[in-house]
Amino acid sequence: MSVTASERIVNLALFLASARRPVSAQEIAAGVAGYPADQNAAAFGRMFERDKEDLRHAGLVIEIDRSDTVERYRVDVDATFSEDLKLEPVEAVELRAAAAAMLGDPSFPYAEDLRIALAKLTAASDVRVRASAAVMPALSADEDPVAQGAAVAELTRAIGSRKRASFAYTGAAGRSSQRTVEPWGLFARDGRWYLVAHDPAADGVRVFAVSRVGELVVESSRPKTPDFDTPAGFDVRTWMLMPFQYGPHSREATLRLTGPAAHRATALVAGQGTLAADGRDAYLWRVPFADETLMARWIAASGPGIEVVAPGSLRDSLVAGLRKVVEQHG
Amino acid sequence: MAESPAAARARRLLALLPFLRRKGLVPLSELAAAVGTDEATVAEDLTVLSLCGGDERDPGQLIGVCVDGDTAEVFADLPALERPVRLTPVEARAVTAALETIGLDPRSPLLARLAVHAQRDVDPESVARSVRAAFRQDGQAAVIAALDVASEHGVVAVIGYASAHSGQESVRRVHPWALHRWRDSWYLVAFCETAQEQRTFRVDRITSVALTHDTFDRPEGLRDASPLPDFDALPRATVVFEEDGPDLNDRDWPGTTFDRRPDGSVVASVPYAGSGWLAGAVASRLGSARVIEPAHLREAVAGAAQRILDETARGSAAGSKD
Numbered sequence: 001m002s003v004t005a006s007e008r009i010v011n012l013a014l015f016l017a018s019a020r021r022p023v024s025a026q027e028i029a030a031g032v033a034g035y036p037a038d039q040n041a042a043a044f045g046r047m048f049e050r051d052k053e054d055l056r057h058a059g060l061v062i063e064i065d066r067s068d069t070v071e072r073y074r075v076d077v078d079a080t081f082s083e084d085l086k087l088e089p090v091e092a093v094e095l096r097a098a099a100a101a102m103l104g105d106p107s108f109p110y111a112e113d114l115r116i117a118l119a120k121l122t123a124a125s126d127v128r129v130r131a132s133a134a135v136m137p138a139l140s141a142d143e144d145p146v147a148q149g150a151a152v153a154e155l156t157r158a159i160g161s162r163k164r165a166s167f168a169y170t171g172a173a174g175r176s177s178q179r180t181v182e183p184w185g186l187f188a189r190d191g192r193w194y195l196v197a198h199d200p201a202a203d204g205v206r207v208f209a210v211s212r213v214g215e216l217v218v219e220s221s222r223p224k225t226p227d228f229d230t231p232a233g234f235d236v237r238t239w240m241l242m243p244f245q246y247g248p249h250s251r252e253a254t255l256r257l258t259g260p261a262a263h264r265a266t267a268l269v270a271g272q273g274t275l276a277a278d279g280r281d282a283y284l285w286r287v288p289f290a291d292e293t294l295m296a297r298w299i300a301a302s303g304p305g306i307e308v309v310a311p312g313s314l315r316d317s318l319v320a321g322l323r324k325v326v327e328q329h330g
Numbered sequence: 331m332a333e334s335p336a337a338a339r340a341r342r343l344l345a346l347l348p349f350l351r352r353k354g355l356v357p358l359s360e361l362a363a364a365v366g367t368d369e370a371t372v373a374e375d376l377t378v379l380s381l382c383g384g385d386e387r388d389p390g391q392l393i394g395v396c397v398d399g400d401t402a403e404v405f406a407d408l409p410a411l412e413r414p415v416r417l418t419p420v421e422a423r424a425v426t427a428a429l430e431t432i433g434l435d436p437r438s439p440l441l442a443r444l445a446v447h448a449q450r451d452v453d454p455e456s457v458a459r460s461v462r463a464a465f466r467q468d469g470q471a472a473v474i475a476a477l478d479v480a481s482e483h484g485v486v487a488v489i490g491y492a493s494a495h496s497g498q499e500s501v502r503r504v505h506p507w508a509l510h511r512w513r514d515s516w517y518l519v520a521f522c523e524t525a526q527e528q529r530t531f532r533v534d535r536i537t538s539v540a541l542t543h544d545t546f547d548r549p550e551g552l553r554d555a556s557p558l559p560d561f562d563a564l565p566r567a568t569v570v571f572e573e574d575g576p577d578l579n580d581r582d583w584p585g586t587t588f589d590r591r592p593d594g595s596v597v598a599s600v601p602y603a604g605s606g607w608l609a610g611a612v613a614s615r616l617g618s619a620r621v622i623e624p625a626h627l628r629e630a631v632a633g634a635a636q637r638i639l640d641e642t643a644r645g646s647a648a649g650s651k652d
Contacts, residue, residue: 006336007378010344013340013410014393014411054333056418058340081414082413093479097471098425098431101509103366110423110427113423117425133481135508136509139513140514185461188464190514236461266466317616319639321617324617329628
């Protein structure tokens with residue numbers, strides 16, 4: 001009976017992990033079921049390299065012993081295996097809630113990695129992580145979720161290996177253009193994934209909506225050699241701007257958050273600006289803004305509990321706009 | 331490059347091994363839950379594993395497992411790999427991203443412990459700098475966990491809820507039925523004893539959860555429950571927008587039909603469940619949108635705008651005293 005590729009990979013893992021001493025390629029070829037007996041050395045070598053790569057991807061750390069004329073291989077036990085994991089009951093619930101929501105989310109890019117990670121954590125912990133009864137599959141990105149999830153998974157690999165990505169991008173005006181960019185980071189906001197990338201043709205950093213990306217191709221030549229360097233201090237969080245922050249000229253607003261707005265302050269400010277406690281139940285939020293109208297609208301939509309401390313012009317636009325609303329509906 | 335199907339399956343098979351470290355019977359359902367698949371897939375995977383072994387020349391090294399109905403029997407010690415394997419960098423990133431979406435506090439000891447459980451070259455801070463699956467929403471994870479537990483045990487919960495429209499905080503007795511994440515937000519679908527009807531609550535507006543000693547029965551068929559209402563069953567309002575814009579679309583105004591007029595204005599027919607959401611949405615256009623009918627909604631819009639004006643006046647009065 002022939003041995004499938006996945007069986008051969010498992011066999012190799014068991015062979016390496018049960019060996020009492022480092023083993024040579026020759027011993028592996030003889031002892032591991034699945035390597036064809038009539039295979040030449042070069043073909044075996046290629047197959048063995050790929051299998052080792054797959055084992056690394058599964059988490060096995062394979063050491064190479066070069067102390068002799070032939071290379072020998074063994075599993076690095078300390079680097080591969082984990083200690084037991086102690087989970088508090090509430091943490092087990094948090095994990096299962098996150099898992100129930102995201103494993104079923106067609107737009108979540110890392111479902112398979114999450115599945116394996118949870119299996120490993122469950123195996124290592126004394127708490128049984130059961131399926132959640134209440135949590136439904138999430139829909140984080142609602143437009144063409146499967147395509148967005150797949151593109152984000154592909155772009156995440158490009159970010160990790162620092163390889164260029166090419167795609168057709170449909171701009172806001174509906175026109176499509178071909179881009180080749182250096183992907184630096186990804187973030188999700190209000191149901192959409194965004195790519196932050198350096199665009200050499202435009203000589204700047206651009207934010208692309210992943211739902212408008214088509215025909216994505218990541219540079220596949222020399223996969224282990226990076227095409228570019230991501231700047232050392234790059235942090236995708238600084239690019240997660242709010243709608244009123246896009247524009248050429250930026251000013252600072254100071255808002256006071258009280259009551260319900262204070263309660264959900266970290267969610268409201270979404271990592272932008274600086275948030276400081278102001279008394280016991282309030283915060284002062286200093287935040288850059290570029291579009292006063294959009295900022296005033298955001299305040300009206302996100303309250304109650306948001307007061308404009310400065311600038312005066314922002315408070316004036318908010319008040320004037322609201323008076324107009326009252327008049328129109330009186 | 332994405333992993334090949336054979337490699338993906340091998341990774342899943344290897345993740346199953348530590349669950350077979352003790353001899354005896356294991357229900358397939360338990361194994362399926364542990365590795366996040368269904369029982370049929372686990373049964374197939376175990377059959378494949380029963381053909382695997384450490385050394386081809388030694389039949390004693392085969393994995394001793396067989397499937398009988400809905401149970402797996404482990405009848406021999408594993409030849410190796412009985413201990414759980416550390417998380418790889420991509421696996422650590424997947425868990426971090428999933429926990430971000432429920433708003434786990436970044437200082438949570440759970441994240442620190444997961445980092446210990448990962449390979450040594452995993453740096454959580456560098457992961458956070460390149461991929462963010464959600465914004466921080468401190469405290470939300472605890473609320474979700476409490477509601478999940480209440481739902482599982484069918485226990486009535488008392489929640490504090492800050493209304494988006496009035497700013498008033500109310501205390502409600504609810505039967506937590508389902509939790510949904512949709513776009514950036516979590517919603518609780520529940521029967522509200524206070525209102526005596528099914529209600530949807532935004533989780534980030536829930537200020538507290540306390541479990542009671544009373545119980546309830548969860549209704550069937552909740553897997554299809556959606557946070558979006560059935561628009562056909564809802565009343566509609568007529569709203570005029572002064573000018574067209576990219577935000578006048580079905581995504582930002584679910585269920586709405588838009589009639590674009592020659593003078594550049596847009597007349598919209600907007601379904602609404604409660605007047606609060608629509609009143610807030612129109613008021614926050616700051617004059618570029620107005621409700622034509624119904625009359626009670628016009629009053630609600632004026633009221634919403636007046637409340638923010640009053641708040642602004644109070645804020646400036648308080649500020650001027652300093």
